[in-house]
Amino acid sequence: MRDQGQHERQDDVTTMTGKSEAPLPPGSCIGILGGGQLGRMLALAAARLGFRTAVYAEDGENPAFDVAKAARAGAYDDPDGLAWLAEVADVVTYEFENVPVATASILARSRPVLPGVKALEVAQDRLVEKRFIAEAGLPVATHWRVDNADDLKAAIREADAPCLLKTRRLGYDGKGQVPFAPGDDPQAAFAAVGQAPSVLEARVAFDGELSAIVVRAADGAMAAYDVPENVHEGGILRRSTVPSRFSEQTRLKAVAMAQKLAVELDYIGVLAVEFFVTRDPANPLIVNEIAPRVHNSGHWTMDACVCDQFENHIRAIAGWPLGDTTRIADATMINLIGDDISAWPALADEPGAVLHHYGKAEVRAGRKLGHLNRIKPLS
Amino acid sequence: MRDQGQHERQDDVTTMTGKSEAPLPPGSCIGILGGGQLGRMLALAAARLGFRTAVYAEDGENPAFDVAKAARAGAYDDPDGLAWLAEVADVVTYEFENVPVATASILARSRPVLPGVKALEVAQDRLVEKRFIAEAGLPVATHWRVDNADDLKAAIREADAPCLLKTRRLGYDGKGQVPFAPGDDPQAAFAAVGQAPSVLEARVAFDGELSAIVVRAADGAMAAYDVPENVHEGGILRRSTVPSRFSEQTRLKAVAMAQKLAVELDYIGVLAVEFFVTRDPANPLIVNEIAPRVHNSGHWTMDACVCDQFENHIRAIAGWPLGDTTRIADATMINLIGDDISAWPALADEPGAVLHHYGKAEVRAGRKLGHLNRIKPLS
Numbered sequence: 001m002r003d004q005g006q007h008e009r010q011d012d013v014t015t016m017t018g019k020s021e022a023p024l025p026p027g028s029c030i031g032i033l034g035g036g037q038l039g040r041m042l043a044l045a046a047a048r049l050g051f052r053t054a055v056y057a058e059d060g061e062n063p064a065f066d067v068a069k070a071a072r073a074g075a076y077d078d079p080d081g082l083a084w085l086a087e088v089a090d091v092v093t094y095e096f097e098n099v100p101v102a103t104a105s106i107l108a109r110s111r112p113v114l115p116g117v118k119a120l121e122v123a124q125d126r127l128v129e130k131r132f133i134a135e136a137g138l139p140v141a142t143h144w145r146v147d148n149a150d151d152l153k154a155a156i157r158e159a160d161a162p163c164l165l166k167t168r169r170l171g172y173d174g175k176g177q178v179p180f181a182p183g184d185d186p187q188a189a190f191a192a193v194g195q196a197p198s199v200l201e202a203r204v205a206f207d208g209e210l211s212a213i214v215v216r217a218a219d220g221a222m223a224a225y226d227v228p229e230n231v232h233e234g235g236i237l238r239r240s241t242v243p244s245r246f247s248e249q250t251r252l253k254a255v256a257m258a259q260k261l262a263v264e265l266d267y268i269g270v271l272a273v274e275f276f277v278t279r280d281p282a283n284p285l286i287v288n289e290i291a292p293r294v295h296n297s298g299h300w301t302m303d304a305c306v307c308d309q310f311e312n313h314i315r316a317i318a319g320w321p322l323g324d325t326t327r328i329a330d331a332t333m334i335n336l337i338g339d340d341i342s343a344w345p346a347l348a349d350e351p352g353a354v355l356h357h358y359g360k361a362e363v364r365a366g367r368k369l370g371h372l373n374r375i376k377p378l379s
Numbered sequence: 380m381r382d383q384g385q386h387e388r389q390d391d392v393t394t395m396t397g398k399s400e401a402p403l404p405p406g407s408c409i410g411i412l413g414g415g416q417l418g419r420m421l422a423l424a425a426a427r428l429g430f431r432t433a434v435y436a437e438d439g440e441n442p443a444f445d446v447a448k449a450a451r452a453g454a455y456d457d458p459d460g461l462a463w464l465a466e467v468a469d470v471v472t473y474e475f476e477n478v479p480v481a482t483a484s485i486l487a488r489s490r491p492v493l494p495g496v497k498a499l500e501v502a503q504d505r506l507v508e509k510r511f512i513a514e515a516g517l518p519v520a521t522h523w524r525v526d527n528a529d530d531l532k533a534a535i536r537e538a539d540a541p542c543l544l545k546t547r548r549l550g551y552d553g554k555g556q557v558p559f560a561p562g563d564d565p566q567a568a569f570a571a572v573g574q575a576p577s578v579l580e581a582r583v584a585f586d587g588e589l590s591a592i593v594v595r596a597a598d599g600a601m602a603a604y605d606v607p608e609n610v611h612e613g614g615i616l617r618r619s620t621v622p623s624r625f626s627e628q629t630r631l632k633a634v635a636m637a638q639k640l641a642v643e644l645d646y647i648g649v650l651a652v653e654f655f656v657t658r659d660p661a662n663p664l665i666v667n668e669i670a671p672r673v674h675n676s677g678h679w680t681m682d683a684c685v686c687d688q689f690e691n692h693i694r695a696i697a698g699w700p701l702g703d704t705t706r707i708a709d710a711t712m713i714n715l716i717g718d719d720i721s722a723w724p725a726l727a728d729e730p731g732a733v734l735h736h737y738g739k740a741e742v743r744a745g746r747k748l749g750h751l752n753r754i755k756p757l758s
Contacts, residue, residue: 023724026736044423047446049727050736050749067426069445306682306731306754321728328708328756345402348428349700352685357405357429370429375685377707377757 024318026050031089035062037358038095045310054088076103097123114317115269119292142202152186155200167196206276212258213298215312218319227251240297270313303354303373304331336370403697405429410468414441416737417474424689455482476502493696494648498671521581531565534579546575585655591637592677594691597698606630619676649692682733682752683710715749
């Protein structure tokens with residue numbers, strides 16, 4: 001399956017995915033950029049299919065290293081480190097969307113990098129992302145490009161309502177964003193986001209949040225999981241519940257939108273799309289964010305579906321047929337954040353619950369340290 | 380949790396299990412003797428709970444090495460290797476019952492070795508095992524000790540019916556056994572089992588086979604899985620099915636017998652007991668074999684129970700509360716033996732099925748290379 005050839009154009013990346021090739025056989029090595037819990041759960045899923053894994057991540061606590069066949073810490077722009085990963089891995093994926101595009105592009109010269117460079121480019125920049133979504137004909141929140149305090153001043157005049165100022169890059173779990181309303185000081189707000197290129201987003205009056213977790217195979221086949229309702233607190237996901245209280249029509253619409261984005265991105269792997277559910281029947285869903293990877297709001301699939309999101313991501317990037325996304329139980333996923341994890345002895349004793357502990361030693365506020373899937377028979 | 384003290388008496392081993400101690404915290408290291416698929420699946424389950432794993436096994440293909448934090452190949456009587464395992468692991472378990480008792484005893488001087496040395500001693504010798512079961516008041520097949528061809532001659536005269544001659548030690552998957560009937564040549568039969576100390580077993584007229592997979596915690600709490608019907612071919616398990624066609628009474632009786640044996644062994648961990656189901660209503664169950672470990676006939680629990688046998692074994696040896704054994708789906712587990720594994724592309728595409736590929740490179744007849752769990756909604 002190894003391809004030692006040089007591929008100059010990024011377009012070639014998708015031709016290396018095995019669309020017309022045999023699936024990557026068990027025993028092959030899946031390379032993973034990023035060593036956190038998503039990488040760890042991807043590695044565990046890959047092992048179930050008989051794959052080996054190699055994880056490359058920056059220095060720090062990397063729980064994925066503990067379950068990988070091979071692991072190496074280094075900078076994402078270290079040529080030696082990237083050469084190592086390209087050498088040991090047959091295909092490369094990533095656990096987070098802030099892998100530098102340059103890193104992915106370098107690796108893509110010698111190995112398939114999936115879901116792909118385009119998905120990274122789109123997901124790394126809130127402005128590019130919103131434009132991409134809008135160009136795909138899907139609804140996004142009204143937004144303004146903000147490169148300086150003057151832009152912000154002009155934008156809030158036009159918005160004339162409370163908004164959120166968000167950096168275009170490197171925001172996650174509520175980081176890199178501040179509320180901004182008419183009358184607030186633009187200089188102070190722009191300083192609060194580090195004077196980084198940003199977008200001002202109109203706040204959406206929403207009734208709830210949901211996400212579509214879809215997966216697209218190398219041959220273009222697509223599947224989707226049931227659509228959970230998500231509850232965030234302080235910008236961090238607290239819990240996801242299936243079945244959600246939203247109508248079947250709304251849920252199917254969310255899946256269709258996410259699959260449209262997957263096609264537009266020529267995407268291979270699991271794609272998560274977060275939505276606001278509005279009170280406007282004519283426009284019930286607004287796309288909030290795209291995550292070109294397995295997603296926290298899909299962790300319940302581990303214990304409530306025939307094939308979970310992690311295995312399906314591995315299947316897709318390995319050119320395998322997609323796994324069965326059928327839900328076989330009702331589920332609520334509870335994130336264990338910061339001190340929540342100290343309750344593990346009690347959580348481990350809860351009937352009908354599956355505890356996932358990420359094995360991280362460092363406990364600090366806002367850090368995701370595990371999750372609990374509460375499982376019930378299908379309602 | 381580490382105990383550097385010396386423990387001279389084997390009795391002390393059980394006092395090191397944490398019966399009155401706090402459970403072993405995530406981040407601790409589980410040592411596993413044996414590097415096959417059972418060790419691999421134990422390591423994957425341990426990772427879900429936030430544990431690290433260290434695997435020690437003889438040279439050869441060791442698929443468990445690929446998912447462990449640390450791994451080392453060496454002989455089971457190599458003092459350096461055992462010292463390494465005792466150093467890195469907080470508790471030690473084993474994936475197979477033929478770990479030398481001496482190995483377990485050496486490790487037990489510095490670390491808890493669970494399920495324990497006694498379980499190994501009993502399970503390693505068919506004669507000791509049968510006597511142990513009988514002393515616990517449970518039914519076993521009529522059997523005779525055979526140390527030479529003369530013993531065999533005398534035994535078959537008494538049996539006066541077709542029997543099986545089995546070596547006392549190192550038999551598994553139908554190895555080390557030959558049929559033996561009145562009129563057969565005792566010299567030839569005894570030669571066929573390598574002239575090893577053996578037992579002659581009367582054949583049991585059975586209607587089917589089932590196994591009880593039970594788990595006993597450090598505090599003596601017990602749980603059990605639903606009882607599968609098992610089908611063997613050529614001495615190797617082919618498939619296990621839940622729910623089984625046997626009556627609830629029979630299933631509960633099997634669980635009660637297995638739990639009695641667990642108590643008698645002062646056992647901690649998952650214990651599997653295989654039974655023949657007879658046509659005799661007064662004596663419907665005969666104990667065939669004890670496996671002091673996770674068991675092939677429990678692999679369906681991975682995709683059909685809240686907490687599977689592997690996680691429950693890790694929980695028990697780590698002093699955790701037992702996990703919920705509730706079955707949430709019907710299931711049939713199909714072993715993929717030898718060339719069966721070449722069908723993986725088709726098996727991966729089967730709706731409602733979960734493929735487990737052990738990642739072994741060497742495909743040969745009789746080798747267990749994976750299994751398929753076919754899952755259906757609860758009937």
